Amino acid sequence: MYNIPAERPRPRMGPFGKRKNIMTYRIEKDSLGERQVPAATLYGIHTLRARENFPLAGRPVNPALIHAYGVVKRACCRANQQWRPWPDGIFAAMEQACSEMQRGLLDEHILVDALQGGAGTSTNMNINEVLANRALQILDRQPGDYTCIHPLDDLNRHQSTNDTYPTALKVAALEELARLEPQVIALLEAFQVQEKKLAHVVKIGRTQFQDAVLTTLGREMGAYAEALARDRWRLYKCRERLRVVALGGTAIGTGLGAPRSYIFRVVDLLRELTNLPIARAENLVEATQNTDVFVEVSGLLKTLASNLLKISTDLRFLSSGPRAGIGELRLPPRQAGSSIMPGKVNPVIPEAISQAALQVFANDQAITQACSMGHLELNAFLPLIADRLLEGIQLMTRSCAILRQGCVAGLTADEARCRMQVENATAAVTALVEVIGYEAAAAVAAAAEREKKTVRQIVLERGLLNAHQFDRCISPEQVMRLGSVGGGSDTAPPPDSGGEPS
Numbered sequence: 001m002y003n004i005p006a007e008r009p010r011p012r013m014g015p016f017g018k019r020k021n022i023m024t025y026r027i028e029k030d031s032l033g034e035r036q037v038p039a040a041t042l043y044g045i046h047t048l049r050a051r052e053n054f055p056l057a058g059r060p061v062n063p064a065l066i067h068a069y070g071v072v073k074r075a076c077c078r079a080n081q082q083w084r085p086w087p088d089g090i091f092a093a094m095e096q097a098c099s100e101m102q103r104g105l106l107d108e109h110i111l112v113d114a115l116q117g118g119a120g121t122s123t124n125m126n127i128n129e130v131l132a133n134r135a136l137q138i139l140d141r142q143p144g145d146y147t148c149i150h151p152l153d154d155l156n157r158h159q160s161t162n163d164t165y166p167t168a169l170k171v172a173a174l175e176e177l178a179r180l181e182p183q184v185i186a187l188l189e190a191f192q193v194q195e196k197k198l199a200h201v202v203k204i205g206r207t208q209f210q211d212a213v214l215t216t217l218g219r220e221m222g223a224y225a226e227a228l229a230r231d232r233w234r235l236y237k238c239r240e241r242l243r244v245v246a247l248g249g250t251a252i253g254t255g256l257g258a259p260r261s262y263i264f265r266v267v268d269l270l271r272e273l274t275n276l277p278i279a280r281a282e283n284l285v286e287a288t289q290n291t292d293v294f295v296e297v298s299g300l301l302k303t304l305a306s307n308l309l310k311i312s313t314d315l316r317f318l319s320s321g322p323r324a325g326i327g328e329l330r331l332p333p334r335q336a337g338s339s340i341m342p343g344k345v346n347p348v349i350p351e352a353i354s355q356a357a358l359q360v361f362a363n364d365q366a367i368t369q370a371c372s373m374g375h376l377e378l379n380a381f382l383p384l385i386a387d388r389l390l391e392g393i394q395l396m397t398r399s400c401a402i403l404r405q406g407c408v409a410g411l412t413a414d415e416a417r418c419r420m421q422v423e424n425a426t427a428a429v430t431a432l433v434e435v436i437g438y439e440a441a442a443a444v445a446a447a448a449e450r451e452k453k454t455v456r457q458i459v460l461e462r463g464l465l466n467a468h469q470f471d472r473c474i475s476p477e478q479v480m481r482l483g484s485v486g487g488g489s490d491t492a493p494p495p496d497s498g499g500e501p502s
Contacts, residue, residue, distance in 0.1 A: 026144040042109040042143055044129035044151060050122035056115040061123050061383075062390040066110050068172035069127050070101030072164050072247065073155060075270035079262050080157050090149060093135040106130055114387045119380045120165035128155040158258035160250040162288055162378055167247040167270070169386045173297065174242050174276050176393040181235050183400035184304065188228035190408045195222040200476045203328050203418040204425050211427040214479045217328065217413050224311050231304040238297045243277050245270075246287035252377040253285030291371040291379045294389055298367040301392050305360035308399055312350035312357070315407065319347055327417050332410035349407040356399045363388035422474055423456040424448075431473045436464045 025036040028045035035045045074095055081091045100106050109130045112122045128151035133143035135155075141148055149155070199218030204211050247270060248263035250256050255263050267280040281287035321327035337346035366388050370381040379385070422428050426445040433441045436459075447458045459465050465473070472478065 028144060042130045042133040043111060043126055046125035047111055047129055050112045050116060054113040054116040056113050059114050061110055061112060061114050062387060063104060063107050064172040064176055064390050065168055065386055066107055067102050067104055069168040070098050071273050072168045072171060072270060073127065073131060074098035074102060075266055075273055076159055078269045079266035082265060083259055083262050089139060093138040094131065094154065096138055097131045097134040100134065101131060106134060114383065116383050119161055119378055120382045121161045124161040124165055128152060131155045158262050162251050163246045163249045165382055167245040170242045170245055171274060171276065172390055173393065174239060176390060177235055177238055180393055180397040181232060183397050184228055184232045184235065187400045187404045188225045190404045191221045191225035194408065195225060198413050201413045201415055201418050202422055202474055202476055202479050204421050204427050211425045213427055213430045214422060214474060216476055216479055219480065227307045231307055234300040234303060238300055241293045241296055244279055244281045244287065246281050246284050248280060249284035249288050253288035289377055291374055291385060294385050295368050295371045298364045298389055301396060302360055302364040304396055305357035309354050309357035312353045315350045316347045327414055330412045330414055331407055334406060349403060353399045353403050356395045360392045360395060363392040423454045426455065428455045428474055431478065435473060440464060
């Protein structure tokens with residue numbers, strides 16, 4: 001049907017000493033008929049059909065979802081063992097297989113494509129088959145001996161794809177967010193370090209890409225840190241939305257086919273196994289129908305991506321040149337920038353992070369549309385939602401780490417250039433208005449432009465201020481002051497009152 005890579009055959013010696021490829025098979029059955037499955041494989045007929053039907057993305061299911069599925073199946077096995085125990089040894093073998101999947105030891109056997117029809121049924125069946133056959137191996141039995149352990153009767157007992165798949169996705173998302181949050185914190189702390197380090201560097205502030213008023217590089221770095229602090233809080237709040245699961249609801253949330261004792265127990269066991277604040281949805285039917293929580297989480301993830309894109313764009317702009325551009329910042333050189341222009345070094349880290357952010361924007365669009373296309377009692381497009389959401393979280397985790405380690409931690413200021421631009425730009429005139437008045441300041445700006453001199457030169461030549469007074473007007477202390485300090489209600493409080501001295 002499709003050109004699917006075959007299993008690598010084991011070489012055997014044929015007649016006349018020539019090698020021939022012989023692969024042994026086992027026969028498995030499903031409702032559509034029989035198929036040959038390579039005898040030694042842990043997957044079965046359902047996985048085989050899914051591989052033939054869905055060669056779409058060309059990549060397997062996200063490992064985080066596989067690992068989360070392992071712990072979900074483990075909780076289900078434990079709940080079922082308490083309700084109706086399996087014979088000696090079978091439960092232990094199944095739980096060991098689930099634990100191995102949870103720890104990432106069975107990833108290579110989950111072969112279904114990341115994008116698939118059936119609301120994730122192919123993933124669930126691949127999981128069931130691998131767990132059943134791995135448990136059989138643990139019991140020293142051959143894969144496919146389903147009279148002992150069956151992928152559906154045992155590993156899928158009292159379950160449906162429709163409750164296990166979204167539960168596994170939420171567990172995976174919670175665990176990936178737990179990895180993302182410390183990276184966001186580390187990045188904002190890196191900007192806070194730069195805020196202190198560059199607090200003394202006065203520079204031109206810009207609006208609409210035009211010179212505006214004076215600021216400091218430290219203040220710019222602090223603004224980035226503050227934006228990331230909000231992102232950290234948003235990600236923390238995501239957990240409240242993801243912690244509610246529909247496990248136990250089976251097909252459409254009614255719990256059909258599952259005993260009540262199992263339904264009430266299985267989520268408690270999952271919470272114990274994951275150490276996550278997971279709770280059973282009060283309305284299992286609603287929780288099975290609707291996926292709007294993933295839209296909400298994706299939107300908050302997109303907000304982080306938008307901040308990283310803005311920050312990355314600013315870093316590229318401020319480091320532009322370095323001689324024929326802004327050149328206020330120096331980014332750590334990471335690699336040669338051109339195959340034809342010697343000495344060119346590009347801002348490759350911010351460029352890479354920008355592309356990751358754009359991918360998260362695209363992911364959000366896909367997730368939004370997929371979630372809104374759920375019909376009646378189920379959303380059939382959970383594989384796309386899972387693939388894009390988990391990739392987005394992982395992209396942002398890596399992006400924060402790379403931006404911090406490869407760029408922010410090592411950036412420095414070109415202080416001489418910042419000083420030169422402050423003295424040259426008419427934006428510095430605004431800092432003089434309080435001292436020399438608006439009309440005189442406007443005249444200085446016009447003269448500097450007309451005579452092609454710096455603002456400092458014009459001010460000193462006209463005797464409006466001496467060098468010390470001019471430097472004080474554009475000092476970091478003056479620039480960082482919130483508002484103006486004058487008479488009346490604006491008089492600065494004394495230093496011992498905790499306010500800012502004049």
